[in-house]
Amino acid sequence: MESVFEIIAEPNRRAILSLLVSSEQSVGEIERQLRMPQPTVSKHLRVLRDAGFVESTVDAQRRLYRLKPEPLQEVDDWLAPFRRFWSAHVDALERHLERMGQHPTTKSTPAKGKTRRRK
Amino acid sequence: MESVFEIIAEPNRRAILSLLVSSEQSVGEIERQLRMPQPTVSKHLRVLRDAGFVESTVDAQRRLYRLKPEPLQEVDDWLAPFRRFWSAHVDALERHLERMGQHPTTKSTPAKGKTRRRK
């Protein structure tokens, strides 16, 4: 499995991680909320645990899984250089649109702050 | 190929992206710097281009590839909730270490306060 990027390439695993960001969950809770078969959940949790994305504690027959920050921070670190790159790009684009006096995609961006867009 | 996460799961593609963050490069330059066979480079560039990670312009026989920000921003956006999560965690850890009177990662603050509390 190797890298953290391969781990989060799997959609179900990303779903599980997103679910755990709010609070810890048991396997059954994950299973029900994400509507995926229990072995699937367990197998993905195994992968996530081996890679350090989650940890678990035992509560009677249940296992409670919770998030661990390090691996995703690694992804975040990898993104750092690109973040610098695209903020420069956004600035350039804004200056360009400014000179053009046009706002084709954004409708009069209110004020300051980073203009984050989502697809 | 679907998602941006699957695209960046491939180590060679990440290497190419990292290379392009500094400036645009031709296929041959990428090939030489990363020491990978030319068809490999071209194929990965094809994937990256189809996914919107890069764009290319023609310069005689060469094609110059450069980075496009949007897909990686998508990754960055997905990371946002987790960032909030782990910054809370770092704070908790720091408070905990504070109570323990230890600073394993930061070199400041010599051993002061013997508040040996356990959780």
Add this chain to the structure above:
DNA sequence: CACGTATATACGTGTAAGAGTATATCAGAA
């Protein structure tokens, strides 16, 4: 034109990973 350089694509192959099903393990209740 022919030739060399630069890049793209086609084809065949191996391998790994996810899905589904069945079963094993383990804890608690009766």
Add this chain to the structure above:
DNA sequence: TTCTGATATACTCTTACACGTATATACGTG
């Protein structure tokens, strides 16, 4: 102990994808 609920693992099957090799396309130069 036996039964039930909760979770983990084993096994098979299928598919996707990365790779290597070969070839095609395109451009520039002699």
